Amino acid sequence: xxxxxxxxxxxxxxxxxxxxxxxxxxxxxxxxxxxxxxxxxxxxxxxxxxxxxxxxxxxxxxxxxxxxxxxxxxxxxxxxxxxxxxxxxxxxxxxxxxxxxxxxxxxxxxxxxxxxxxxxxxxxxxxxxxxxxxxxxxxxxxxxxxxxxxxxxxxxxxxxxxxxxxxxxxxxxxxxxxxxxxxxxxxxxxx
Numbered sequence: 001x002x003x004x005x006x007x008x009x010x011x012x013x014x015x016x017x018x019x020x021x022x023x024x025x026x027x028x029x030x031x032x033x034x035x036x037x038x039x040x041x042x043x044x045x046x047x048x049x050x051x052x053x054x055x056x057x058x059x060x061x062x063x064x065x066x067x068x069x070x071x072x073x074x075x076x077x078x079x080x081x082x083x084x085x086x087x088x089x090x091x092x093x094x095x096x097x098x099x100x101x102x103x104x105x106x107x108x109x110x111x112x113x114x115x116x117x118x119x120x121x122x123x124x125x126x127x128x129x130x131x132x133x134x135x136x137x138x139x140x141x142x143x144x145x146x147x148x149x150x151x152x153x154x155x156x157x158x159x160x161x162x163x164x165x166x167x168x169x170x171x172x173x174x175x176x177x178x179x180x181x182x183x184x185x186x187x188x189x190x191x
Contacts, residue, residue: 004064049120057122065121075110115176132180
């Protein structure tokens, strides 16, 4: 089965490709000659995932899935949430986003947070949503060099290391995206 992952993020593409069975041929946006950026204009993760998936399905005619992920911090009332990629402003920059978050939490004792991923799958004229959540906390400084985004300052619940200190295999088994993709794969295996 051919399936488009509607992302231009090569890190996410590689992460998800490792999790899919060999029976699914994952295509990137580049593979289908899609070079446009779909603006994430919705106010929810689910809405942005649907927006991107619908764009690819409607314009290119492929079965596809898209995701959106947000980091939700308790003491910041769920922020940065849907605006995680642009938390420190445009142009989006992971380093600036992490520094802003660390600064915003400087005098806060509650550092509990969760990553949440919403995946929208468009397949054969039907639409399905999958969610993955990984609870944890925000560290006071960066730890590790692997991963991307907020990985160096997010420590999952029950672990002593940040996402950025884990192998991609270890991270994929517990991460928000990993959990959502596992639900997607379980669905596709019965499809």
